[in-house]
Amino acid sequence: xxxxxxxxxxxxxxxxxxxxxxxxxxxxxxxxxxxxxxxxxxxxxxxxxxxxxxxxxxxxxxxxxxxxxxxxxxxxxxxxxxxxxxxxxxxxxxxxxxxxxxxxxxxxxxxxxxxxxxxxxxxxxxxxxxxxxxxxxxxxxxxxxxxxxxxxxxxxxxxxxxxxxxxxxxxxxxxxxxxxxxxxxxxxxxxxxxxxxxxxxxxxxxxxxxxxxxxxxxxxxxxxxxxxxxxxxxxxxxxxxxxxxxxxxxxxxxxxxxxxxxxxxxxxxxxxxxxxxxxxxxxxxxxxxxxxxxxxxxxxxxxxxxxxxxxxxxxxxxxxxxxxxxxxxxxxxxxxxxxxxxxxxxxxxxxxxxxxxxxxxxxxxxxxxxxxxxxxxxxxxxxxxxxxxxxxxxxxxxxxxxxxxxxxxxxxxxxxxxxxxxxxxxxxxxxxxxxxxxxxxxxxxxxxxxxxxxxxxxxxxxxxxxxxxxxxxxxxxxxxxxxxxxxxxxxxxxxxxxxxxxxxxxxxxxxxxxxxxxxxxxxxxxxxxxxx
Numbered sequence: 129x130x131x132x133x134x135x136x137x138x139x140x141x142x143x144x145x146x147x148x149x150x151x152x153x154x155x156x157x158x159x160x161x162x163x164x165x166x167x168x169x170x171x172x173x174x175x176x177x178x179x180x181x182x183x184x185x186x187x188x189x190x191x192x193x194x195x196x197x198x199x200x201x202x203x204x205x206x207x208x209x210x211x212x213x214x215x216x217x218x219x220x221x222x223x224x225x226x227x228x229x230x231x232x233x234x235x236x237x238x239x240x241x242x243x244x245x246x247x248x249x250x251x252x253x254x255x256x257x258x259x260x261x262x263x264x265x266x267x268x269x270x271x272x273x274x275x276x277x278x279x280x281x282x283x284x285x286x287x288x289x290x291x292x293x294x295x296x297x298x299x300x301x302x303x304x305x306x307x308x309x310x311x312x313x314x315x316x317x318x319x320x321x322x323x324x325x326x327x328x329x330x331x332x333x334x335x336x337x338x339x340x341x342x343x344x345x346x347x348x349x350x351x352x353x354x355x356x357x358x359x360x361x362x363x364x365x366x367x368x369x370x371x372x373x374x375x376x377x378x379x380x381x382x383x384x385x386x387x388x389x390x391x392x393x394x395x396x397x398x399x400x401x402x403x404x405x406x407x408x409x410x411x412x413x414x415x416x417x418x419x420x421x422x423x424x425x426x427x428x429x430x431x432x433x434x435x436x437x438x439x440x441x442x443x444x445x446x447x448x449x450x451x452x453x454x455x456x457x458x459x460x461x462x463x464x465x466x467x468x469x470x471x472x473x474x475x476x477x478x479x480x481x482x483x484x485x486x487x488x489x490x491x492x493x494x495x496x497x498x499x500x501x502x503x504x505x506x507x508x509x510x511x512x513x514x515x516x517x518x519x520x521x522x523x524x525x526x527x528x529x530x531x532x533x534x535x536x537x538x539x540x541x542x543x544x545x546x547x548x549x550x551x552x553x554x555x556x557x558x559x560x561x562x563x564x565x566x567x568x569x570x571x572x573x574x575x576x577x578x579x580x581x582x583x584x585x586x587x588x589x590x591x592x593x594x595x596x597x598x599x600x601x602x603x604x605x606x607x608x609x610x611x612x613x614x615x616x617x618x619x620x621x622x623x624x625x626x627x628x629x630x631x632x633x634x635x636x637x638x639x640x641x642x643x644x645x646x647x648x649x650x651x652x653x654x655x656x657x658x659x660x
Contacts, residue, residue, distance in 0.1 A: 132206040133231040133320055134224050137194030138238040139248050140213035146520075146596035147553045147608050152637040154650070159633055160185070160612040164654055172647030180614040186452060187611040188371035189422050193237040193265065195368055195375070197313070199359045204317050208233075210367070214248055222255060230324050231260045233316065234303070236267035241291040242298075249302050260323045264307030264316060268293060272308040272336070273392050274560050282567045287578040288560055297342040308345070309334035310392070311354035356380070358405075361412035373420040373615075374413050378406050378438075378453075382426040387492045387564040388481070388522060388556070391426070400429050407441055414447045420615055423453035431459045439464075439471035450474045450615065457495055457503040465510040474615070475513040478503070483536030484529035487522055492563070497536060508545035511623065515609045516549070520599070521556035521592025523564060523573035523584045530587075530595040534602050541606045546623045548630055549606035553599050555592040558582040600638070607634035621658070628657040 152159030154167050155174040162180040167173065182188045194210040201208045209224050211217050232252060239245055249261070271293035278285040278295070289295040293306065307315050315334050322329045330337060335346040361374075368374065381398030382391060410421065429435060435455075442449075452475040460468075460476065468476075482488050483497045507514050518537070520530055540549055558565060558577055570576065575584035582589050600608070607630045621629060632653050639645060 130207060131209060131224065131227040131229040132324060133201065133208045133233050134221070134229050135194050135197050135201075135208055135210045135233045135235060136214050136221075136248070136252075137191040137197075137210060137212050137235050138214065139244055140215050140238075145552045146555050146593060147551070147600050150600055150637055150641065151608050151610065152633050152640060158610070158612055159637070160610055160614065161617050161629070162614045164629075164633070165617065168651060168654055168658075172651050180617050182371060184372045184420060184614045184616045185612050186373065186420075186422050186615075189373040189375050189420075190368050190371070191238070192375040192377065192424055193235045195364065196357075196359060197233065197235060197316075198368075199364065200313050200357045201317065201320070202363070203357065203360075206317070206320055214251070225256050225259070229259060231262055231320055232256065234261060234263040234265075236263060236265040239265075239267040241267075242271075242293060242301075243290070245293075246301055253302050260304045261302060262305045262307065262316065262319055262323075263303045264309075264312045268306050268308060269310050269312075270390070270392055270561060272306075277561075284565070284567060284570070284578075285560070291579070292560070294336065294343050298338055299340070299342075301338060304337065305329050305332075306336040307334060308336055308348065309351040311351045313357065314351075314354070359409070361409060361416060364416075369413070369416040369418055372418060373422060374418050375422045375424045376406075376409055376413070377401070377425055378423055378428060379425045379430045379432075381430070383430055384427070384456075384494065385492055385563065386481075387490065387569070388519060388559075388562050390559050390561045392561060398430055400432055403434065403438060403441060406438070407445060410442075410447055410449060411445070414449060419448075419450065421449055421451040423451060425453060428453040428455045428459070431456045433462075435459060435463055436467055439467045439473075442471040443467075447472075453477065454479065457499050460503045460507060461499055465506045465512065469510050469512055473512055474619070475515060476507055477515050477517070479517045481517065481519045482522065482525075482529070483533040484525075487524050487529050487533075490524040491519075491522055497532075500536070504540050504549075505543075508540070508543065508547040508549060511546035513548040513550070516551040518551060518553045518599070519556050520553065520595040521587050521589065523556075523569070523575055524586060525556070525592065526586045527591075530592075530598075534595070534599045537599065537606075538602055541603045544627075548626055550609045550630070551603070551606060552609050553596045555580070555589060555596050556582070603634060605631040605634075607631070608637070625658055625660075629654070632657040 154163055157163045157174055162178050166178045190212050194212055198208055198210050211221050274292055275294040277283050305319055312334060315332055318332055319329050333347045333349045334351060336343050379400045383398050450472045454477040457478060480500055481491055481493060483500060485496055488495055504514060557579055559579060573584040577583055580589060636645060636650060636653060
């Protein structure tokens with residue numbers, strides 16, 4: 129077939145987590161449950177292929193940005209293909225490039241810095257030196273938004289050039305066109321049409337390009353009122369359903385203003401998908417063989433008070449779907465948790481950030497440790513897994529407040545719950561576009577630095593990272609989040625087996641920090657954990 133464009137949805141390489149790199153490895157593979165079972169079956173080594181790998185896991189869900197762009201461009205008459213993970217799908221990318229696409233589209237939703245983008249571009253140009261490359265999405269938009277903020281002389285941007293677009297000449301970035309708007313789908317369609325027909329793209333609005341003199345910009349217009357194009361899940365190719373897991377979105381945006389958050393608040397108001405539309409999408413993906421749904425909302429349905437109604441509808445429809453999502457603790461505090469479980473929720477993501485009351489106030493979290501205590505007890509006792517996200521070192525953090533967070537997590541780590549507790553712990557990052565990055569906040573906390581290197585009146589980045597490692601070592605029965613776990617295999621274990629498996633995996637990952645693990649120790653430990 130003639131191919132108009134290849135969409136690259138993700139590089140598959142960026143993370144700010146301080147604990148994710150500490151996961152257990154077995155023969156060079158992350159110790160997901162299916163890898164552990166393979167290791168046991170083969171007497172202490174991984175024997176490929178691994179049964180259940182890249183299936184029925186949250187990590188195996190295709191990226192929603194790739195799905196959305198495929199749906200949008202296909203609806204507008206373009207023949208496109210999607211590469212979900214750039215580095216993992218090199219063979220498929222080479223095959224698609226042989227079809228002679230006019231354009232490669234780089235969606236930057238999951239890209240955090242310019243270095244990651246350049247590395248991808250260099251690898252792409254080795255394969256396709258002449259294809260037109262169009263880049264857009266979150267990172268491009270955030271870079272342009274930051275570039276506009278830099279016109280305020282009080283806004284600190286002296287260090288941002290190596291990480292963000294538009295501040296340096298960047299003549300080594302081989303992108304032909306950047307789409308700078310927050311909703312650039314229409315501009316993308318016009319750009320693809322121009323490229324296909326050999327026409328100039330530099331007259332398009334909300335675009336930028338690189339010349340020998342640096343960046344040049346097309347006319348900039350407000351696109352924040354554009355609405356999302358609904359996804360017709362029935363028309364999508366089979367590749368989006370092959371893992372048995374898909375991402376869905378029940379709301380857009382977030383009404384909160386946490387001080388560490390870099391999500392840009394533009395003129396577009398947060399919105400909630402009508403319930404009937406959401407149920408209709410769930411039915412569509414179920415008809416395509418999907419068993420698990422990852423609701424990728426920043427805050428499920430914006431914390432709207434209709435969660436029990438949503439759960440009742442899911443129970444009435446009896447679709448047999450299991451799902452996970454981010455929710456605020458305040459929403460769960462008012463919720464009938466057993467109703468949530470009956471509706472198919474098997475895991476809740478919680479952005480706790482800290483268990484110190486003053487640090488939570490500094491973060492503008494509008495939450496308290498007592499609330500977190502109640503909610504974790506309720507959710508875990510109901511047999512729903514909780515994956516918690518924590519930040520160490522936020523301005524106002526002290527040795528005492530960091531230890532309060534560790535002690536809080538240890539109390540729940542020691543609990544004999546039916547649900548599993550996991551976590552990802554991050555050192556604070558002083559990131560542009562977050563409220564805490566503003567000059568007034570810096571002055572308030574006597575703060576200096578940039579991104580991963582900073583100091584404020586009560587802590588510095590080195591000490592914060594030390595507390596991340598201290599927290600990692602302090603946990604015994606819970607563990608780092610393993611998004612690659614095959615959920616079918618994990619839930620074949622009894623709750624007691626899952627707890628033992630999780631604590632064993634974490635104990636081995638801690639032991640591995642100090643040296644190479646003997647296969648015999650790994651085998652014996654997991655055999656004991658998984659015994660009936």
